[in-house]
Amino acid sequence: MNHHVEARNVVKRFGPTTALDRAGIEIAEGETRALVGRNGAGKSTLVSILTGLLRPDQGEVLFSGEPAPPIADRDAWRQRVACVYQHSTIIPGLSVAENLFLNRQPGRGGLIRWRALRDRARELLDTYEVDVDAQALAGELTVEQRQLVEIARALSFGARFIILDEPTARLDGPAIERLFARMRSLREQGVTMLYISHHLDEVYEICQSVTVFRDARHIVTSPVADLPHDELVAAMTGEATVAYTSRSRTPGGTVVLSGERLSLAGRYQDVDLTVRSGEVVGLAGSASSGKVGLAETLVGLHRADSGTVTVNGRRLRPGDVPAALRAGLGWVPQDRHREGFVPRLSVGENATFPIARKLGRYGLVSPSRRRAKAEELIESLDIKTEGADQPVGDLSGGNAQKVVFARALVDDPDVLVVINPTAGVDVKAKQALLGAVEDAVERGAGAVVVSDELDDLRICDRVLVMFHGRVVKDLPRGWTDHELVAVMEGMEE
Template sequence: MMQEPTAAPPLLEAVGLVKRYGSNTALDGVNLTVHTGRTHALVGRNGAGKSTLVSLITGLNAADEGQIRFNGQDAPAPGNLHEWRKHVACVYQKSTIVPSLSVAENLLINRQDFGNGWIDWQRVYRTAQDILDEWDIPVDVRAEAGSLDVENRQLMEIARSLSYGARFIILDEPTAMLDGRAIKRLFARMEKLHEQGVTFLFISHHLSEVYDICQDVTVYRDARHIITAPVAELDKRGLIEAMTGEKYAEREYHPRKLDGETTLQVNQLNRNGAYHNVSFAVRRGEMVGLAGGGGCGKIAVAETLVGLQTADAGEILLKGKPYPAGSVKAALAAGIGFVPQDRHHEGFVPDMSIAENATLSILERLSRWGFISRKRQNKLAQQWFDALDIKAYGIDQPVSGLSGGNQQKVVQARAMANNPDLLVMMSPTAGVDIKSKETLLDYVAKSSENGTSVLIVSDEPDDLRACDRVLVMYHGRITHEFPIGWQDQQLIAAMEGLTEAQPAFAATTAPEEHTP
């Protein structure tokens, strides 16, 4: 009688993991099972325990209770990172490359001498090229790693992880800093690696991506395991309810009546190689979206408005008055607040406290005879802390110790601290969980109702849904305008250049009134 074949054990099996930090329980008996050949999503709100789980299954920390097994065998001892790297690697949202070193040096860091006691650079470059060629990753081994864009830095880190022998890669918010086209390329690359025997654990706050790329999903909430299910059996409503513990209801957005005062007027703005003849207006209290795919010019336009770039030609008026181009200080003084695209490098100072970061843009107002009034600083910071529902032990906590969503709230507080007439926000919810997204976007909507004009620069539909209008850029030009109530398919088709530009479109002035 023929014996039935034994089912292969899971690639990763984590059972009953508990991790405590003092009186705080970061993980409370959680489970995770990942099978070879299936891309598995791990989702949950900021603070749900995802990062702690990653630290345990990569060997950086030891669990207080529970077991971790790879392919049915007990995991290596915690701290023996050489052995852990043979099983699993993580590509983090915040890059771990050394920018000043070459791609080859980063790929083979601490492995360059090949046991000879000296570095044969030709061999280093050949070996690095072999690693890239094996996984079909098109990066120049001699290029300085810091010169690579986010997409290629991630591919380089994936190649480095695979070079240690691991065939199980954790991707932590890999799309947070990528535009739509780069995300599609990443997913295509993942599929190709999948065919070569690589398995992924995919951590993301963009729930649509879970359905795009994953076969299984695990949800954590409040440090506990809530559910594991095939993606095909858990719809978006069920997924959100598992993450939040609350009933989910779709929001409805309706046109608003706005007064006629214009806050921002952009006339025929040009920057060679970036954007061409860009004209639009934003009225007092209006929320306008600026959308488009990679290379469309929307980031360059936003950075020009806030003084990070300078236009070659054209005019920017704030409340009818021009301000010096190419000066962040002048933009702040004119009444512009700014949420940058990359909070880690441009949004906050990691080792400074919440209070210090939140008030960076208004230190002159808090100072007398060169000394900052800590009492006034803390009073203002506490107001933002409460209004934005920042989860921390207090305003003195360093921002480096906060979750991504709470870091973004601190960046939002800094942008709003000078009570701006115009708030420019770039990718405002990147790497932020669904409840924090709601908190941030609800706060922005309330600010607009109180008269703040808002420009949201994003290719994420959920960021733009509450906007009174959305302008779409393609190849450096504004090609479409959508009033509130647009459908995702309309917006995405315009962003990808799949629909004809509106020939009569020239938003030199804001429309008189939005009507249904």
């Protein structure tokens, strides 16, 4: 069998994180291969390596048995591989013809021969049966038309290997069927494709084989006909390791946070959500599900296009973080380094930031009151530090994350919104952080936990699963990993 594309024993690290650990893929000429795996499995890193955007630390990439070109030789890469992303790379202010021949326009001495450009563009669109006007502005095309133009552009460079990264995320049913018809005809012409999707049903419909990545490693490659749905989901989730046992509790009756009919273009549509005192509600879903965008809207980081957020019965002004904090909301951001703490300030200063106004009079902060509050938080969260004066930038990842939690909890919030709370921390820190959420909830707060980690979601009384911007399921406590992942990957049974 001729392998059109091979990546062998690829290792890629970003600082302490290993994104690919001796992973690889081999795709035969004219084959449509699916690549699936949960968020963080290593799929996008592999795509970046297969398209020459990243150089592997170890391992090799081959096209038709020949080593991949040097990273700097962009034209050589374009002749071998192209990627059609969920978000278009087409330039909206240029015409279709200009996009198709960007940086390779016909002409001499810097002058472009416009008629030749249009003629070549029409010829190219006709060849690949793309029903789009070459003179139209690219920004006026539909998502579907833009994708077809991108595919035609890729093929015109001579690339016979195309990566489609979640191409159906923004298409409706009929457009998806047309895309699949196009993919089948390309396959008949010998084009090799790698198809990445969170719709596992599509994998069975359009692909001949499937590769599963999990935790930066290659887990299995199989013909789709030989891998039943159950086994595919099991390969993606692995053995469930229960690192945290949730406490049992009965949520109260008071609604402390609600979102009604919330929509934000390109992120999520028409979401309703209520959280009661004493209740933990989880938000789960893939990277394109909209879960982080929704959580960030609840705390005021984004302004929804429509709908309202209410905390403790008070309607919040959209896009106003300070107002949300004043209303009784505490939050742990997704990126602790950018939004979570100020590295040069001390543990005490970071932890007591939100309540500085309460620790003194006339705008002056009482150092002794700040220290007492900081020491109380250091003890309750077991933060390993030389003391309240140590800069947060000197702490380990787990302890720095505890400082971010301390800041969220310092004012005894009525609502806690935490995004990926245990990313990059060890098991012991993980247990302390999830325990801190449960302590706050037992005191009567409501909490929203957004996470890619199934273990984080085990503390939830119910989990709302989002799929391409909508809440598709409200799963009560007691779900299995298999059941949750099947819904998250668009394959509800």
